[in-house]
Amino acid sequence: MEKEAVSQSLKLYIVLSRAYKAINEHVNKYIQENGVNPTEFAVLELLYHKGDQPMQQIGSKILLASGSITYVVDKLEQKGMLNRIACPKDRRVTYAQISEEGKQFIQRIFPDHEIQIHKLMSSLDEHEKAEAIELLKKLGIPAGKF
Template sequence: MSLRSDEQTLALKLFTVLARTHNTLMEIDRRDIRRYGLNQTEFAVLELLYHKGAHPLQQIGEKILITSGSITYVINKLEQKGLLERKPCEEDRRVIYAALTEEGRSLIDAIFPRHAQTLTQALRGLTPEEMRLAIELVKKIGLYAQQNS
């Protein structure tokens, strides 16, 4: 087997392992979030607002990687559930912020630590040092792939 074939075999194997791991972790994430009556996108919006504060609607989609059409739908659903509210920007009336309501803050206060624990448990197969190394290596893969695609 040539060196090139070994490299291709390893690349394909790594891709398969990363894809299967991603699918498994996303299913654990999905299942856990469903326990709280939310979907992953709704949770991502609440988590963003919880950790970063009120955000312009236009920026939320960029931060959690969903389209502007989808973000409007999600914001509407969360607003109907009483978990967030829209607030106009005082400096620029064209800009609308999404902010957690008290009910939204209480919910994410209650569920975020449990969700973090669920994900921590799922990743306990690695030591903290191995996690740091994995973060570094997976970032390196992503940056290289992004620059060379």
């Protein structure tokens, strides 16, 4: 391997990591100011936009370990933001369903969340955003195969 190419790969990794960290800190601060943690928000957003989900599948959809899902669902259920629904066809399956209170919460904060993310991405024009999306997909697909 060429030393310069390896060095450039490491630099890309560091820049990508720092950019993600900086953006994520801003987004997470807003979420936490609204009384939930980022994982709780991710579960509520998933249920709001995609409908009821089997608890066993939530973790893979929001990139969270399956053992943590029960804890997060318990907290959201205690806050009245979601309900557990038993599957009538398979007793082994339990669905998470966003409650009316959870829907109202997401409807209240999601528009500002979207705007905040848009502002954080505003240093790129639309063409650059499209290019970044394609480049990051190109980078991520092979990484998932290791």
